[in-house]
Amino acid sequence: MAEDVTILGAGIVGICTALSLLERGQRVRLIDRGAPGQETSFGNAGVISPWSIIPQATPGLWRSIPGMLLSGNKPLAVRAATWPRMIPWGLRLLAHGSETRTRAAADAMAHLCGPSIDLYRRHLAGTGHEALIRDSCYIHAFRNEDAARAAFDSLGYRIRAEKGAPMDLVDHPALKQMEPAIGPAYRAAIVIGAQARCTNPGRMGQVLAEKARAMGAEIIQDEVQALTPAGTGWQIAGKARTYDAARVVMAMGAWSAALLRPLGYRLPLMAERGYHIECPAAGVSLENSIMDMDGKFVASSMEGGVRLAGQAEFAQADAPPDPRRQEILARQAREVFPDIVTKNARFWMGRRPSFPDSLPVLGPSERHEGLHFCFGHSHYGLMMAPKSGEVLADHLTGVRPNVALEAYRATRF
Numbered sequence: 447m448a449e450d451v452t453i454l455g456a457g458i459v460g461i462c463t464a465l466s467l468l469e470r471g472q473r474v475r476l477i478d479r480g481a482p483g484q485e486t487s488f489g490n491a492g493v494i495s496p497w498s499i500i501p502q503a504t505p506g507l508w509r510s511i512p513g514m515l516l517s518g519n520k521p522l523a524v525r526a527a528t529w530p531r532m533i534p535w536g537l538r539l540l541a542h543g544s545e546t547r548t549r550a551a552a553d554a555m556a557h558l559c560g561p562s563i564d565l566y567r568r569h570l571a572g573t574g575h576e577a578l579i580r581d582s583c584y585i586h587a588f589r590n591e592d593a594a595r596a597a598f599d600s601l602g603y604r605i606r607a608e609k610g611a612p613m614d615l616v617d618h619p620a621l622k623q624m625e626p627a628i629g630p631a632y633r634a635a636i637v638i639g640a641q642a643r644c645t646n647p648g649r650m651g652q653v654l655a656e657k658a659r660a661m662g663a664e665i666i667q668d669e670v671q672a673l674t675p676a677g678t679g680w681q682i683a684g685k686a687r688t689y690d691a692a693r694v695v696m697a698m699g700a701w702s703a704a705l706l707r708p709l710g711y712r713l714p715l716m717a718e719r720g721y722h723i724e725c726p727a728a729g730v731s732l733e734n735s736i737m738d739m740d741g742k743f744v745a746s747s748m749e750g751g752v753r754l755a756g757q758a759e760f761a762q763a764d765a766p767p768d769p770r771r772q773e774i775l776a777r778q779a780r781e782v783f784p785d786i787v788t789k790n791a792r793f794w795m796g797r798r799p800s801f802p803d804s805l806p807v808l809g810p811s812e813r814h815e816g817l818h819f820c821f822g823h824s825h826y827g828l829m830m831a832p833k834s835g836e837v838l839a840d841h842l843t844g845v846r847p848n849v850a851l852e853a854y855r856a857t858r859f
């Protein structure tokens with residue numbers, strides 16, 4: 447039986463797109479060089495939030511960049527060989543930091559983040575793994591009360607409030623009551639309610655890929671080396687063999703832009719690398735996702751232990767990880783949770799596929815018939831994946847998506 451749609455890349459974005467297409471009666475082929483959901487989608491912080499709708503570029507961002515670059519904790523780093531690409535990308539990022547642009551991006555992000563919890567619950571229903579998603583708050587923890595108060599009045603939190611996010615500013619005793627493991631250095635927090643967290647993003651990818659397979663998806667392990675127009679469709683050159691496809695969805699995360707270059711697309715997609723440590727016998731446990739607002743990492747109790755995930759390192763996608771980051775994260779873990787045991791922590795690095803406006807490229811190519819895009823979800827790919835899949839599946843089956851695709855066009859750059 448010929449497939450209707452071939453999806454390149456089986457990260458959480460490709461998998462969710464496959465599920466939405468299968469639900470609409472489409473025949474789907476997924477091609478990935480590895481096991482589904484085991485790259486960037488494996489190691490993230492598990493935050494699934496309708497309120498993570500503030501782009502990376504906000505007014506005044508430029509003021510915090512030197513401090514982040516120079517901090518010994520390395521929340522932000524750029525490897526030497528990447529500076530020539532980083533400078534134009536960074537200038538684009540800063541150009542997005544006006545109030546008007548921040549608000550426009552927040553609207554476009556809200557469309558994709560808003561329904562994520564319900565959609566994951568729908569995808570997981572009947573798999574026996576429904577408990578992978580738990581109700582949660584997002585605790586933005588500050589070491590300084592004045593900084594917390596100032597942040598609460600800032601544009602990002604005002605936008606969240608306008609869109610209905612339930613939020614509270616809490617002091618240290620209230621924070622300690624919510625999360626007894628948190629240390630005395632954290633004096634205040636902004637607590638955002640009505641969201642969820644995934645307790646094992648890698649396993650969720652496996653479970654949902656298995657569901658797609660059970661619904662009829664063909665999942666092929668092969669490395670895609672080239673994509674070329676052929677007749678009325680496409681030819682995909684894999685390492686193992688060649689595939690003909692009528693319609694193709696590019697969903698290879700941080701690796702997508704390189705494969706599109708020979709077709710004439712010059713997209714400012716960066717591999718924004720992030721790290722985690724996961725402490726298997728941590729000795730503490732957390733009820734919510736906790737973001738350290740200075741260190742820019744998120745802590746959460748996962749099935750495999752307490753995970754601290756974050757940092758932003760701009761480098762070649764496939765450059766080796768920076769081993770010093772394991773100790774930095776372990777030190778930070780002990781600052782936030784003084785009783786945590788970091789011994790035998792597992793160390794991981796992944797690549798966020800990041801555009802300077804924090805939005806993905808989503809929808810049909812305007813230049814090539816039968817080619818569709820679904821990548822570039824940067825810091826928000828876990829939570830944006832299910833709605834991105836819905837939008838694309840509607841479009842591919844001739845249903846007008848209930849979201850305008852304008853903000854996600856590849857030609858916006």
Ligand SMILES: Cc1cc2nc3c(=O)[nH]c(=O)nc-3n(C[C@H](O)[C@H](O)[C@H](O)COP(=O)(O)OP(=O)(O)OC[C@H]3O[C@@H](n4cnc5c(N)ncnc54)[C@H](O)[C@@H]3O)c2cc1C
Nearest residue numbers: 455457459479487490491492493670699720826827828829
């Ligand atoms: C430290 C960290 C914390 C994060 N925390 C969160 C969070 O809490 N919430 C959230 O929503 N997001 C979070 N993110 C972001 C999120 O993880 C990503 O946006 C998301 O995983 C991207 O999914 P993807 O499917 O596009 O990419 P990937 O998961 O990277 O999938 C791309 C797939 O393409 C395949 N591929 C690549 N090249 C080829 C090729 N040549 N041939 C065949 N296959 C190929 C890969 O094997 C891979 O499976 C975090 C990211 C990091 C790094």
